[in-house]
Amino acid sequence: MKYDSDAKNAMILPLPTPRQGSEDAVRFVDLSKYDSFFKDLNRGFPIPKVLNAIAPPSPSRAGFIDSRLVVHRVGSFxxxxxxxxxxxxxxxxxxxxxxxxxxxxPEYKDWGFAVFQLHELSGEPHPMAFEFKTRMPDKVFxxxxxxxxxxxxxxxxxxxxxxxQHPELDADVGAATGIPDPRRRLIRSTDIASTFVDxxxxxxxVDGxxxxxKKLLKGNLANKDVWIAAKSDSSTKKYGSLKTLLPLGILAPVTWIIRRRQLLQ
Structure with missing residues (x-):
């Protein structure tokens, strides 16, 4: 994704962090050395051709993050x-x-918010990444x-x-077909992540x-957040073993990635 702006750009992301959470509820991850992260993820979905259209960046507001909040330098952000x-x-x-x-x-009234601001007025940003403590451990947000x-x-x-990523989802899929499954509307990768991600x-x-x-959102849709439940109450096919609990959430076109921490207050 390339951008060119007359003013400083930033993005605000609401997060379902624990109520009355502290400033350490979020940890930012620097992926400035892994520009091809999303391209590598897409290599796990060769059929059909991966979505490669890049959505325009979200509208931004000019201004610098005030020093009264802890500011983290994360690559070019x-x-x-x-x-x-x-x-x-x-x-x-x-x-x-x-x-x-x-x-x-109103659903955001007691949530926390991640704020990213680009240093430069133009360029090609690297992926943004962070993990956060969540109040909803059974869903990916x-x-x-x-x-x-x-x-x-x-x-x-x-x-x-x-x-x-979630081990419960791996336990709920059959063979890789390249099309969304009828219940969850998710497409599974052809193999485990370590075969196409560094x-x-x-x-x-990323758990290798x-x-x-993958879930695709394309067209004029309801303007709402997406929640994906990890567990299913139906009988399932099994894939591999369930060794860890590591949810992963990524929004490719605006190049940021979130990972929830299984930590609650």
Missing amino acids: DASFVPSMDDFDRLDPRFTIPKDVWSKL FPTVHIHDGQVHATEYFDHALYL VEKAKGI NLLVH
């Missing part, structure tokens, strides 16, 4: 975690989203709600590929012994 809506006053006022906008999204110019519309145009470069956010699963 500055990153910070805002523990709650009340903590947004610790950011530059030009950077915050108005409270009347958040009032249209993708923050896909779009907010444009302070407006929250009922529908938006999506062109996203979502990737995740696990060492991924710095622990698990499959990768």
Whole structure:
């Protein structure tokens, strides 16, 4: 993804972190040395051809992250975690989203927020990555709600590929067909992640012994976040063994990746 802007760019991502969480609820991961991370992930899905359309970056607001919040240098980004809506006053006022906008999204009232800001006005950013403590250990969360110019519309145009890992999902799939399964609407990779991802470069956010699963979002869809339950109540086919519990969530077109921590307060 390439970009060119007249002002500093940033992205705010709501996260279902524990209520009244501390600033250490999120750990940012530097993937600046692994530019091909998403290309490698796509190599696990040769049929049909992988989604390679790049969605335009989310609308951004100019302004620098205020030093009153801990700022992490993550490759070409500055990153910070805002523990709650009340903590947004610790950011530059030009950077915050108005409270009347958040009032249209009441589910976020006690959530935390990850903030990424690009250093340069133009270029080709590397993948963003972070892991966070979650209050919902049985689900994988993708923050896909779009907010444009302070407006929250009922529908938006999506062109996203979502990737995740979970041993329960591996236990719930059959052979690789290259098409979404009828129940979960997920596509499984042809083999385990270590056959197409450089696990060492991924710095622990990919389990090389698990499959990768993909969900495609394309077209005018309901403007809402995506939740994927890990467990199924139906009889399942088995794939491999269940050695670890390592959920992974990735949104490819805007090149960031999230991994949930199985830690609750």
